[in-house]
Amino acid sequence: MSNTAIAFIGAGNMARSLIGGLLEESGDYRISAADPDPAQRSLLADAFQIPVSDDNRVAAEGADVVVLAVKPHVIKDACLDLHDQLSAQRPLVVSVAAGVRESDISRWLAYEAAVVRCMPNTPALVRSGASALYANAHVSDAQRDCAESLLRAVGVIVWVDEESALDAVTALSGSGPAYFFAIMEAMEDAAVGLGLSGEQARLLTLETAFGAAKMALEAGESPAQLRANVTSKGGTTHAALQVFTQRGLAETFALAMAAAQNRARELGTQLGADE
C-alpha cells in the first residue's frame, strides 16, 4: 500500500474516519478527496492537510484506489460522472455504500471494473468497526490486500465469497450496533425502575456492555460458555435468563435479523433500479 494514491468520492463521516485511520497507520498514502459541500471540504482539508476538490474527476485523477463514500442513492451519479476517466485509469473501486450491489456499480461504470463492495458499520467512526468485503472477478490479489488495509484502518474485516452474504452481514454487524443500543436502553430504563439514578444506570449499563464484549473477545471461550460460567442454578442471573427464555429471546433475534436481511435485499433491488 506504500505510496498508493487513494481518492475519496464524498468527504463525510465514513471518508473522514477511513482517512484518519489510514494516516494514523502510515504517512505514505497519497490521499485526495472530493465533495460538493464547502464545509465538508474545509473540515477534511484542515484535519488532514490533503487536497479536497469540488470536482470528483480532479480527486480521482491518477488514483490507484477510488473509494465511493457517498450515500447509497448518490452512487449511480458518482459512477456515471467518473466512468470515462476510470475506464481509462482502471483503479480499484471500493464502495462502502450500504446496499448498492457490485453488479449495479459495474453496470454504471460500464467497463470491466475491479470492484470491492464493503459493508462497514457505525463503530468504524471510532475505529472499532466490523466490515465484510466482497470482491468481483476483476479484483487482483494485490487489490484485495489494498482493500483489506483500507478497511482494517477502522476495525476488523472478513471476506465473503458470495455477494448475497452481505445481506446477512447487514442484518448482523451493519444493523447490530442498534440492537445493542436498544438493549442498553432497555437495561438502563429497567435499572431506573429498580431504583437507581439515571446517571448510575447509564454508567453501569455501558461499562457492563463494554466489559462483556471485552471478555468475549479476550477470553477464548464462546459466549454460550461465558454465560454458563456466570449462571449458577437458582441464582440471580439464572432467574433473569429464565425470563428471557420464556419470552423467546433467541426466536425474537432470529425473526428480527431475518427482517433486516429481507429489507437489505429489497433496498439493494431498489437502489439498482434504473427508473
Ligand SMILES: NC(=O)c1ccc[n+]([C@@H]2O[C@H](COP(=O)([O-])OP(=O)(O)OC[C@H]3O[C@@H](n4cnc5c(N)ncnc54)[C@H](OP(=O)(O)O)[C@@H]3O)[C@@H](O)[C@H]2O)c1
Ligand atoms: N457512517 C457510517 O457509520 C456508515 C456505516 C456503514 C456504511 N456507511 C456508508 O458510507 C457511505 C457514506 O456515509 P457517510 O455517513 O460518510 O455519509 P455523509 O457523512 O453524508 O457523507 C457523504 C458526503 O458525500 C457528499 N456527496 C453528495 N453527493 C456527492 C457526489 N455526487 N460526489 C461526491 N460527494 C458527494 C455529501 O455532500 P452533501 O451532504 O452536500 O450531500 C456528503 O458530504 C454511505 O453510502 C453509507 O451507506 C456509513
